[in-house]
Amino acid sequence: MDQTENTMENGQDRNGRIIPVNIEEQMKTAYIDYSMSVIVGRALPDVRDGLKPVHRRILFAMNELGLQYNKAYKKSARVVGEVLGKYHPHGDSSVYDAMVRMAQEWSMRYTLVDGQGNFGNQDGDGPAAMRYTEVRMERLTESMLNDIDKETVDFNNNFDDSETEPSVLPSRIPQLLVNGSSGIAVGMATNMMPHNLSEVIDGCVAYIDKRDISIEELMHYVKAPDFPTAGTIFGMEGIKAGYHTGRGRVVLRGKLSVETKTSGREQIIITEVPYQVNRDALTDKIGQLVNDKVIEGIVHVNNESNQKEGTRIVVDLKRDAVANVIINQLFKYTELQTSYGINNVALVKGRPKTLNLKDMISEFVEFRHEVVVRRTKYELRKAQERAHILQGYLIALDHLDEVIALIRSSATPDIAKDNLINAGWGLDEIQAKAILELRLQRLTGMERDKIKMEYDELMKLIAHLNELLSNEGMRFDLIKTELLEVKDKFGDERKTEITYLDNEVRIEDLIKEEDVVITISHHGYIKRTSATEYRQQKRGGRGAIGSKTREEDYVEHLFVASTHHTLLFFTEKGRCYWLKSYEIPEGDKTSKGRAIQNLMQLPPDDKVRAIIDVANLDDEEFVKNHYIVLCTRKGIIKKTLLEDFSRRRATGVNAITIVEGDQLLEAKMTDGNSEIMMAVKSGRAIRFPEEKVRPTGRGAIGVAGIEVDDESDEVVGMICVNREDSTRTVLVVSEKGYGKRTAVDEYRITNRGGKGVKTINVTDKTGPLVGMLEVTEKEDLMISCKSGITIRMKVAQISEQGRATQGVKLIRVDDGDEIAAITRLDDSEDEEVTDVENADATDTTTESSNENITPTDEQANTEQTDNQ
Numbered sequence: 001m002d003q004t005e006n007t008m009e010n011g012q013d014r015n016g017r018i019i020p021v022n023i024e025e026q027m028k029t030a031y032i033d034y035s036m037s038v039i040v041g042r043a044l045p046d047v048r049d050g051l052k053p054v055h056r057r058i059l060f061a062m063n064e065l066g067l068q069y070n071k072a073y074k075k076s077a078r079v080v081g082e083v084l085g086k087y088h089p090h091g092d093s094s095v096y097d098a099m100v101r102m103a104q105e106w107s108m109r110y111t112l113v114d115g116q117g118n119f120g121n122q123d124g125d126g127p128a129a130m131r132y133t134e135v136r137m138e139r140l141t142e143s144m145l146n147d148i149d150k151e152t153v154d155f156n157n158n159f160d161d162s163e164t165e166p167s168v169l170p171s172r173i174p175q176l177l178v179n180g181s182s183g184i185a186v187g188m189a190t191n192m193m194p195h196n197l198s199e200v201i202d203g204c205v206a207y208i209d210k211r212d213i214s215i216e217e218l219m220h221y222v223k224a225p226d227f228p229t230a231g232t233i234f235g236m237e238g239i240k241a242g243y244h245t246g247r248g249r250v251v252l253r254g255k256l257s258v259e260t261k262t263s264g265r266e267q268i269i270i271t272e273v274p275y276q277v278n279r280d281a282l283t284d285k286i287g288q289l290v291n292d293k294v295i296e297g298i299v300h301v302n303n304e305s306n307q308k309e310g311t312r313i314v315v316d317l318k319r320d321a322v323a324n325v326i327i328n329q330l331f332k333y334t335e336l337q338t339s340y341g342i343n344n345v346a347l348v349k350g351r352p353k354t355l356n357l358k359d360m361i362s363e364f365v366e367f368r369h370e371v372v373v374r375r376t377k378y379e380l381r382k383a384q385e386r387a388h389i390l391q392g393y394l395i396a397l398d399h400l401d402e403v404i405a406l407i408r409s410s411a412t413p414d415i416a417k418d419n420l421i422n423a424g425w426g427l428d429e430i431q432a433k434a435i436l437e438l439r440l441q442r443l444t445g446m447e448r449d450k451i452k453m454e455y456d457e458l459m460k461l462i463a464h465l466n467e468l469l470s471n472e473g474m475r476f477d478l479i480k481t482e483l484l485e486v487k488d489k490f491g492d493e494r495k496t497e498i499t500y501l502d503n504e505v506r507i508e509d510l511i512k513e514e515d516v517v518i519t520i521s522h523h524g525y526i527k528r529t530s531a532t533e534y535r536q537q538k539r540g541g542r543g544a545i546g547s548k549t550r551e552e553d554y555v556e557h558l559f560v561a562s563t564h565h566t567l568l569f570f571t572e573k574g575r576c577y578w579l580k581s582y583e584i585p586e587g588d589k590t591s592k593g594r595a596i597q598n599l600m601q602l603p604p605d606d607k608v609r610a611i612i613d614v615a616n617l618d619d620e621e622f623v624k625n626h627y628i629v630l631c632t633r634k635g636i637i638k639k640t641l642l643e644d645f646s647r648r649r650a651t652g653v654n655a656i657t658i659v660e661g662d663q664l665l666e667a668k669m670t671d672g673n674s675e676i677m678m679a680v681k682s683g684r685a686i687r688f689p690e691e692k693v694r695p696t697g698r699g700a701i702g703v704a705g706i707e708v709d710d711e712s713d714e715v716v717g718m719i720c721v722n723r724e725d726s727t728r729t730v731l732v733v734s735e736k737g738y739g740k741r742t743a744v745d746e747y748r749i750t751n752r753g754g755k756g757v758k759t760i761n762v763t764d765k766t767g768p769l770v771g772m773l774e775v776t777e778k779e780d781l782m783i784s785c786k787s788g789i790t791i792r793m794k795v796a797q798i799s800e801q802g803r804a805t806q807g808v809k810l811i812r813v814d815d816g817d818e819i820a821a822i823t824r825l826d827d828s829e830d831e832e833v834t835d836v837e838n839a840d841a842t843d844t845t846t847e848s849s850n851e852n853i854t855p856t857d858e859q860a861n862t863e864q865t866d867n868q
Contacts, residue, residue: 035186050176193225198491242342297321392431527593638702686756717772735767740807
């Protein structure tokens with residue numbers, strides 16, 4: 001109370017030393033002032049040039065020092081000192097760290113500083129001290145500083161009012177979207193993703209062309225963030241939210257592949273890690289998870305990355321480990337899959353604001369428009385000032401003798417200037433002063449012509465600039481032109497791939513629908529190849545090299561399917577697995593392919609025996625009216641509704657119970673109205689109606705289909721023939737390359753479980769039977785040998801003969817080689833049919849001649865004996 005009485009009305013005491021204030025109000029005011037200082041002056045980027053003050057000051061200081069991309073480097077310490085002394089009153093480490101980040105190609109999508117020396121690495125090693133490193137601007141950076149001397153932006157006083165600095169850079173680059181930004185202020189933060197320059201500029205141009213463009217339409221141009229360390233974006237839902245609201249989420253995965261060592265063990269090779277992930281830390285984390293037994297199946301992990309070859313982290317797997325399972329565990333437990341929160345907060349007219357994609361593009365375009373207007377006004381003023389002086393020169397040259405006499409008669413320059421102004425020629429003070437400073441050489445006739453030419457050019461420029469200022473459409477056309485010039489100079493391809501989740505888009509829509517040849521080798525390597533890579537050849541040819549396989553490996557299955565279809569894989573132990581055709585890795589005709597265990601959870605001691613191509617497993621009517629017919633090597637046959645296989649499971653399902661000593665051989669899809677034919681190695685075949693096999697569940701064993709004589713004999717093929725299709729014939733092929741076609745009706749219908757009748761005359765020359773197909777003359781046949789040789793020929797080239805004949809030679813088989821697989825392909829008009837040409841030994845074809853059909857063949861053609 002006493003103190004209150006002693007104070008005067010203005011809050012000061014009689015001595016003028018104490019000002020009582022409310023501490024709560026004082027704290028509020030001080031904290032708000034501090035927080036706004038951090039928000040505006042440190043942590044948040046400006047929406048116009050996308051830079052925080054420290055980055056802007058670094059680039060401006062480098063420009064003032066003349067550190068252009070084509071000039072010599074200067075010590076980093078020199079630049080840091082310039083920034084600290086003139087513009088940024090903070091610690092030197094904060095400036096150097098900011099400059100280092102602008103030089104790191106793994107931190108910035110497009111680096112703004114060209115660094116020389118050790119600027120750290122992706123493994124977390126720090127940069128060398130600033131006294132060791134050197135810097136200059138990148139070429140791209142100059143596009144951010146162009147026209148800064150043309151009054152395009154406002155300049156403010158620095159911290160001690162001794163210098164001026166730009167409040168924003170007149171950037172031609174949409175830097176905020178291109179390189180992104182992150183920062184923590186007081187009470188708010190920002191986290192903006194980097195993008196591809198070409199995409200962002202295309203988005204800006206699209207906005208200029210259509211101001212009411214929707215965000216969905218803009219996303220046709222700006223597809224998704226594009227990170228400097230590449231990787232794969234996993235799902236677009238969070239990114240769409242970020243583009244629409246300014247807040248969202250990006251899930252990013254590293255890139256990896258599976259390789260097989262010569263020892264047969266597999267390795268997971270990580271070649272790209274997510275943005276801002278420390279490679280050494282990732283390697284240590286994997287090792288820790290292995291030690292803690294969270295992930296099992298890994299033998300060793302090592303970071304083999306270097307500056308020259310980039311990222312390479314090698315994860316060695318145990319022999320029985322399934323690579324796909326390990327990969328999913330790495331995504332789950334390590335930073336190999338990382339999510340980033342999108343929080344697009346930037347300063348708009350000095351105030352923090354959350355921005356969507358269209359906001360960021362529109363703010364940048366409007367800023368570019370302001371820069372163009374201010375630049376045009378500056379250039380117009382300078383052009384008018386110069387034209388005014390040139391106009392004075394021309395007046396003086398028109399009155400040259402009088403001007404010289406007037407100047408000679410004047411006592412001082414000031415008197416001469418006044419005399420010129422008052423001479424009545426219409427000169428003003430600026431023109432008179434310029435005339436007095438004119439060099440004598442400009443008075444020659446040639447120089448007069450130059451002055452007149454320069455004046456005329458300036459008048460054209462002034463007219464153009466006036467038109468530009470009065471025509472908004474011209475200004476936006478100029479902005480587009482300048483943006484496209486930047487794109488042409490600095491634009492590049494996306495680094496980060498985009499993967500859509502199943503619930504976001506039908507992946508089939510992104511995959512070209514075409515027929516592909518799917519091959520599986522004896523050792524379980526699978527690949528898909530365009531069917532057109534296998535050109536047709538004449539019957540009896542040598543064939544061409546197909547898959548390059550490991551020693552003692554050979555192509556065991558060939559199958560033709562559409563890329564959009566679902567494939568059902570049936571294994572010798574009676575399991576069924578699912579894959580979409582496009583999920584099978586693509587390879588050329590000679591590549592080895594990828595281990596099938598990496599694509600499905602197939603046990604190491606099991607292997608695929610049959611593949612069924614289904615167009616659409618979601619079609620309820622189709623799956624309820626079709627069946628899967630299975631047969632085993634010991635002659636067991638079984639039929640199950642396709643509906644029982646329509647629900648896809650990662651671990652597969654049991655398709656048939658296999659008894660000990662038996663294996664699943666073949667699987668076919670039918671509509672319930674077919675006739676089943678089975679053939680055995682010794683050359684017999686049986687034909688019986690499908691109705692003889694009643695449908696059973698997936699776990700059933702099945703019933704007898706054909707009688708197998710002894711342990712050395714076994715079933716080699718099964719076909720399901722449509723009763724109403726009279727164009728179908730039965731094609732059989734022997735181990736040594738002989739084959740023929742026979743009409744289905746030559747095989748009489750019997751009950752299942754019998755011995756059957758002779759289908760080919762097996763001799764030492766032909767070797768035992770290896771396969772049976774149903775074919776028409778409009779189809780092609782593809783034969784694959786264990787050596788990797790393949791041949792494709794028209795079915796029509798293969799003669800139709802009786803059941804008991806030996807057939808003709810379809811492919812020349814080398815000594816020690818034998819047929820591994822046969823399959824049929826649909827013939828298409830656009831496929832290349834090649835005639836006999838001189839080529840390499842592995843690709844030479846020969847016309848089938850008399851040597852292919854020997855007297856023994858002709859004798860065999862007359863044999864028609866049943867083996868009943």
